[in-house]
Amino acid sequence: MERLLFSISLFVIVFFNTTAEAQTRRIxxxxxxxxxxxxxxxxxxxxxxxxxxxxxxLAVLRAQPRLFSEAIKRMRTGRxxxxxxxxxxxxxxxxxxxxxxxxxxxxxSEAVFGKYRRGDDERLARLVQAxxxxxxxxxxxxxxxxxxxxxxxxxxxxxxxxxxxDAALKMSGDATRKLDRREMAASGAPLHSFYLxxxxxxxxxxxxxxxxxxxSAKLLHxxxxxxxxxxxKFSASSEAAEAQKRLDSLKVKMETVK
Numbered sequence: 072m073e074r075l076l077f078s079i080s081l082f083v084i085v086f087f088n089t090t091a092e093a094q095t096r097r098i099x100x101x102x103x104x105x106x107x108x109x110x111x112x113x114x115x116x117x118x119x120x121x122x123x124x125x126x127x128x129l130a131v132l133r134a135q136p137r138l139f140s141e142a143i144k145r146m147r148t149g150r151x152x153x154x155x156x157x158x159x160x161x162x163x164x165x166x167x168x169x170x171x172x173x174x175x176x177x178x179x180s181e182a183v184f185g186k187y188r189r190g191d192d193e194r195l196a197r198l199v200q201a202x203x204x205x206x207x208x209x210x211x212x213x214x215x216x217x218x219x220x221x222x223x224x225x226x227x228x229x230x231x232x233x234x235x236x237d238a239a240l241k242m243s244g245d246a247t248r249k250l251d252r253r254e255m256a257a258s259g260a261p262l263h264s265f266y267l268x269x270x271x272x273x274x275x276x277x278x279x280x281x282x283x284x285x286x287s288a289k290l291l292h293x294x295x296x297x298x299x300x301x302x303x304k305f306s307a308s309s310e311a312a313e314a315q316k317r318l319d320s321l322k323v324k325m326e327t328v329k
Contacts, residue, residue, distance in 0.1 A: 122185035124150040129182035136165035136177040192221040212278040225310040228297040235293035
């Protein structure tokens with residue numbers, strides 16, 4: 072009898088322990104299979120259907136061509152995409168795009184710019200004019216990269232140079248306040264190298280903007296590349312005279328001794 076009671080007790084203990092362990096180790100349900108949106112289009116080089124993301128506010132890559140569709144990701148300014156189709160929905164036009172390395176979906180057409188669509192250079196020029204801060208320089212740089220032969224190129228070149236010079240003067244003041252004279256002297260590196268390696272210059276260099284430095288005045292200046300392009304390639308444009316004035320002014324600034 073005692074042996075029977077012991078066996079029953081052991082069975083009860085094992086049963087409840089096994090049940091409790093099974094409850095604590097619940098296997099999560101399998102994730103639902105997501106059907107691919109469409110076969111991706113691989114971009115190997117720029118072509119007539121290549122576009123660049125410029126307006127991040129609208130650059131949401133979606134699973135379907137609808138404003139209420141699942142958002143895959145928000146694409147950043149400068150992202151290269153390839154357009155393979157379009158569809159109108161929710162009052163806007165969506166482009167079917169492939170985004171390297173392995174994303175594809177739909178994006179609102181106004182988010183991207185390219186040479187595939189007539190009048191896009193004018194639209195981007197208006198967006199550049201309406202922008203502010205670093206974003207304005209970034210958008211101007213994209214315009215200059217895409218539209219090599221646009222009639223608006225001289226005007227954007229002139230603006231790009233002016234914005235870059237304004238940025239150089241602001242960064243000069245920031246660098247002077249933040250760079251410690253004692254630390255610079257202790258390092259043994261020349262003064263101009265600290266200014267020309269100043270961290271805030273990095274994002275401008277990524278856009279192809281280069282700067283020069285006047286060590287006497289302790290001022291950075293834009294190197295004038297866009298102004299030289301105007302005087303060299305667009306000498307008959309209305310912007311050529313203004314560009315030459317800025318180049319002459321830059322020469323004086325670099326010769327200034329304080």
